[in-house]
Amino acid sequence: MSANNVKPFTVFVEGNIGSGKTTFLEHFRQFEDITLLTEPVEMWRDLKGCNLLELMYKDPEKWAMTFQSYVSLTMLDMHRRPAPTPVKLMERSLFSARYCFVEHMMRNNTLHPAQFAVLDEWFRFIQHNIPIDADLIVYLKTSPSIVYQRIKKRARSEEQCVPLSYIEELHRLHEDWLINRIHAECPAPVLVLDADLDLSQITDEYKRSEHQILRKAV
Template identity: 85%
Template sequence: MVWQGGRTKIKAKAGYDLCPVSFVRRSIRMATLDEWDRRYVTGETAAVTKLFFPNAVAAYRIVRKIETTNIRTQFMTGHGGFSEYLERFKCKDNPACICDQDISETVPHVLLECPVFAQERVQLETELGIKLEKHVVKELMSSKQRDRFLRYSQRSYHKMANTKPFTVFVEGNIGSGKTTFLEHFRQFEDITLLTEPVEEWRNLRGWNLLDLMYKDPSKWAMAFQAYVSLTMLDMHRRPTTTPVKLMERSIYSARYCFVEHMQRSGILHPAQFAVLDEWFRFIHTEIPIEADLIVYLKTDPKIAYERIKRRARSEEQCVPLSYLEELHKLHEDWLVNRTFAECPAPVLVIDADLDLSQITEEYKKTEHQILRKAVDVVMRSPNKLSPKKPITSSPIKIIPQIRL
């Protein structure tokens, strides 16, 4: 040391080489990780991330070993295309999952509970010999099975993003051939068929509401239509794993055709009609019921009457021709003339007056046109059966969606 002007001057070399730079960097990194871990563990946020990583140190170690993608980031943070997250930022009306309107669509629910993804979940559990639960997720992320689990989460996300099926309502009078129409499309693996829940109407805790309504409509019409609304709503909300759903009738035809007829004919007391109408308005406003296409099987009431006689359902033997004529007019005013009520989707009109031997051929001619809007969805499905090739014939009549 040398004294110069009242201060000391160090001539010796600084001893930086005595403390490697890598050690300094590592010390800073570990101190940072310790503080990060303290905040991570004690904090009230990052609940979804904690499902995957028990602490920040583990997260730092694991994340460096995996390929981060936008989908994996969404799953490991919960910030993405999940209904609960989207609802928080006003991007969705409610946080409900497709499987149940009372359950929020969150990352833990999609990965561990949702029945829509049960097939993928069971496959993973079978391959790994485990039961997928919350505490198991952390173990999988730290194990050699991590990549399999991440592939499962990625498949689930893609399926979740495409869970809204192309939905078709098959509408028509009693005896118009709706069940025959649905049965024709059973050949396609990618289509879910939901037939009218007649058996539920025939047996509600031992009571045949359908028979009671036909025999004494003034007494039983309201009870029957209330139960019809309930069962139809259940069909609308039922989870569907296929990209296309065909549904026999809808809550719209129940209200705009059958309840409307009961009100106009005086079968329903004005107070009873008001209750059913308010129930319908609540469902229509509060519960999302979407339709992409309506297939209207247009049938002459006299032909429908003859078919009803031939199929000989005991409850329908008392149905008069005049009733079918009045229902036919309501269907026409709703779906074709558009002079009454709201039509929720474009309408495809098919002449359903042909007999059974001919109507099947008619369905074959129109099946590709019926599914043309859904064909891209069908072709993306891993279990697809390709739609039939288009058949050159006279075009069927399609009425665009018009809101009154």
């Protein structure tokens, strides 16, 4: 809740792995009156000394369920966290966890149907019983080959085994959710930005979203 008890304008930043979500959030650090909630990847890498992200990539059949249930908890925490500002900008959401990552793990049988059913029931329960505010989704749209190169370059140790085919599949799932709208609900209007641009050009593209996010003439 913002200072005057009005709900903040809540924005989810979505896009493939390596699409620049963190960089996008950092762009908005220059503005006052905006709460930035970056994704809790560091919590996933260190839960009481356990690296769940690494366990998930090393042995997906064994750890995907545990990992995604912890992702759900940390994302729900971000959704419910009050913002003392008129704007709240979040990296990812419960929706991309369900419609992109869990969906992929269900389709390629990484998750047993029973495990998928439990995650899906949690998702539905939360959706129907816990208010999740969403006013805008910024979709950082990329080409799989470009983000694949970025992932290789940034060399996050857990992601070294990620094949291009996985990035392509995640791309299709983001497109199905945000552009083709195959799921019944998309929680907010979608603003699509070209996130293939490299760092020297991306600021102008990010600026295209300032007006809608800050909701004033900038």
